[in-house]
Amino acid sequence: xxTAGRYQCAPWCTEGNGHPDYFLRADQSCWGPERKTVLSxxxxxxxxxxxxxxxxAPAIAVYPYQGWYQLPKIKLHIxxxxxxxxxxxxxxxAEAIELAEHLITTVETIALAEASRR
Numbered sequence: 703x704x705t706a707g708r709y710q711c712a713p714w715c716t717e718g719n720g721h722p723d724y725f726l727r728a729d730q731s732c733w734g735p736e737r738k739t740v741l742s743x744x745x746x747x748x749x750x751x752x753x754x755x756x757x758x759a760p761a762i763a764v765y766p767y768q769g770w771y772q773l774p775k776i777k778l779h780i781x782x783x784x785x786x787x788x789x790x791x792x793x794x795x796a797e798a799i800e801l802a803e804h805l806i807t808t809v810e811t812i813a814l815a816e817a818s819r820r
Contacts, residue, residue, distance in 0.1 A: 709770070712766065712774060714735070714766050715732035716732075716733055716734060716735060717733075730769075731767065731769050732767070734766030734767070735766075736763050736764070737765065739761060739762050740759050741760040744760035744782055744784060745784055746759070747759060758781075758783065759781075760781060760783065763778075763781075764778050764798070765779075767792070775792050775795070776795065776797075777791070777793075778791045778792075778793055778798075778801075779791075
């Protein structure tokens with residue numbers, strides 16, 4: 703593939719080079735850095751804090767994703783072996799913001815209830 707015909711990566715793409723060695727459209731996807739939260743209440747979670755989390759630890763991970771000439775989106779991956787979960791969800795940026803707001807509001811609800819009990 704010539705430089706002129708090379709796919710333009712998203713600024714956050716971990717490859718960042720236009721994927722010159724990949725010829726299929728599906729291989730032209732851009733993936734951003736993964737951010738993973740281990741589900742510590744799951745039975746299969748690592749017992750100790752670790753710098754590098756094993757890939758089979760139950761977790762929710764998010765990362766930016768953009769398919770070939772598609773709009774960027776957020777890929778939310780849920781993995782929990784005990785429940786046989788290994789699934790991806792695609793979110794628009796607005797949906798990801800809404801989910802984040804719901805999570806924060808839920809945590810604040812718990813914190814306020816705990817504070818009022820003291």
